[in-house]
Amino acid sequence: MTQHNPHSVPLDPGVFVPVGVRAWQDGYDEAISSPPDVPRTPLVRDPDYAGAWADGALAGNADGRAEGWRWAYFEGKVRPEPKDEAIAGYGPQDSGEPEGTTFSFAHSWPCVGERPLLVMVAQFAPGESGGDGLTGRSLAQACADKGVRQLYLPVNLSSSQPTKEPTGDALHDAGYWHGTVSESLEEAAPEAIAQVTVRVPSFAGLVRYAPAAEHNFFDLLPVDGLLPPER
Known part of the structure; x- marks a missing residue:
């Protein structure tokens, strides 16, 4: 079952969106398009962003392994060739x-x-x-x-x-x-x-x-x- 962003978004308009929302999603998107290993957390100044990004990357890698990897086509990623069972079916x-x-x-x-x-x-x-x-x-x-x-x-x-x-x-x-x-x-x-x-x-x-x-x-x-x- 696909994992979801654990960081809640404020319901009231105009309220600041916590940095963890974007960070978790960024990490998830990077990981589910980067088989087969969990990508390295980027070097950033904000420890909250880094922590949420790392959590998202773990979730994205787990979903990629369980449900299939996804190609970040418009983000400039070249599709990796499937070299082992971890990325088989990536097509x-x-x-x-x-x-x-x-x-x-x-x-x-x-x-x-x-x-x-x-x-x-x-x-x-x-x-x-x-x-x-x-x-x-x-x-x-x-x-x-x-x-x-x-x-x-x-x-x-x-x-x-x-x-x-x-x-x-x-x-x-x-x-x-x-x-x-x-x-x-x-x-x-x-x-x-x-x-x-x-x-x-x-x-x-x-x-x-x-x-x-x-x-x-x-x-x-x-x-x-x-x-x-x-x-």
Whole structure:
């Protein structure tokens, strides 16, 4: 069973969010995308951040071993090759999506990362909080409030040069094009497919999000299962 952030978030708006919320989530995300060992705690000045980060990393490593590792694709991590049983199965799965007539989204990669979720929060639930460890829970709550089971975001899978001046768009600032968040594959697929057909060579796909409590979990569905060669 997936472990959850033990640090509580204040219910009253405007109240300071404890540093442990973000720190635990940062450690968890780093560990579940870093098989097979628990990553080293970063050197930081704040002992509360370091302690919560280390606790999150232990939880993320345990969940990775028990439930499967996740790829921090948009955080710049290269997928490690499975060399032993600890990281076996770290690869694509059946997406469960219907086959298209021309292009397919048959494969899904279990991923983790805040960047695409920040974009989804901004588009799907403007005004809701992102960052500080709140992104996943904000998006999950917005989906629950609106009765939405899944969201899709078209993305380019190759990054260009990051923007010199931050725009506030987490994917664009990291050099990734993205489209408009939608509630169905049928709505989102044409934007992703257009990136493949009008730009040569180009690799695109869909970020598929299903509410996962506070976690920054999503599936990456490449068009025709194709990823950039450097990945």
